[in-house]
Amino acid sequence: MCYFEQTRWPCGYWKWGNFREQCEKEYRTGETCGLKLVYSWQPAQGMCKICEQKCKKERRIYKMMNDISRWQREGNRRATIEKTMQDVNDIQCQINELLATHVERERTL
Incomplete structure (x- = not known):
């Protein structure tokens, strides 16, 4: 103690x-x-390190989704769109892991 x-x-x-x-x-x-x-x-002022990482990943997903919509309008980029969608899913899984870590830490106090 x-x-x-x-x-x-x-x-x-x-x-x-x-x-x-x-x-x-x-x-x-x-x-x-x-x-x-x-x-x-x-x-502490500002955001914790986990919230900062989450915001960075959300900004990255937002950019990727904008790229996908642009590529769909342009056409002839099916493989690029598929790969980017897989990357978006991977990043979303990482965000979910960060959120789980954050919630676990909040509950331990």
């Missing part, structure tokens, strides 16, 4: 910060008992 700082983002994501205070259960200097408690928390 040693005490640590914590950083929290508006989206609910958080991370542990620096060690602050040692509990009475651990007698060795510089060692922690393994249990973490929040000493204090600081709000």
Whole structure:
């Protein structure tokens, strides 16, 4: 039950910060008992790293979908459209994994 700082983002994501205070259960200097408690928390500005990655991937999907619609109007690009659609599906799976990680982290607090 040693005490640590914590950083929290508006989206609910958080991370542990620096060690602050040692509990009475651990007698060795510089060692922690393994249990973490929040000493204090600081709000963070902006988006967490997972939300930033998600936004980047969503912008990439938006660009790919615009490219696909343009290629469909131009014609004669069936293979390119199919490959890009597969890439969009792969990126969407990555976004779903990021969201699952984010939700799991929010629930652990």
